[in-house]
Amino acid sequence: MDGSKQESRDAAPLTPAVFHIALALAGEARHGYAIMQDVERQTGGAVRLGPGTLYGTLKRMLLDGLIEEAGERERRRYYRLTPAGRQAAKAEAQRLARLVREARLKKLLRADA
Numbered sequence: 001m002d003g004s005k006q007e008s009r010d011a012a013p014l015t016p017a018v019f020h021i022a023l024a025l026a027g028e029a030r031h032g033y034a035i036m037q038d039v040e041r042q043t044g045g046a047v048r049l050g051p052g053t054l055y056g057t058l059k060r061m062l063l064d065g066l067i068e069e070a071g072e073r074e075r076r077r078y079y080r081l082t083p084a085g086r087q088a089a090k091a092e093a094q095r096l097a098r099l100v101r102e103a104r105l106k107k108l109l110r111a112d113a
């Protein structure tokens with residue numbers, strides 16, 4: 001087995017808030033409010049990160065090296081994924097894809113869903 005597959009299997013699952021924030025930052029650096037809006041868009045409004053959850057999670061992600069500050073514009077602090085954050089998000093997406101494949105095998109989801 002190659003190292004990348006082993007790493008993705010050994011990686012601890014990300015919390016939903018961390019994964020949603022990582023997805024929001026996967027394309028570009030964003031400020032807090034833009035992250036909240038993107039998470040709401042990603043989930044069709046099913047998930048709304050409040051300021052306490054958002055900024056507490058951002059603080060933990062900074063400490064864990066998953067994100068870094070990307071500067072400040074118009075009094076807004078921007079964040080971006082680090083290479084470690086991108087790898088953690090990729091591993092989580094792969095983990096979730098495996099679960100979806102299993103759900104399809106068990107007829108919980110249609111193959112075209």
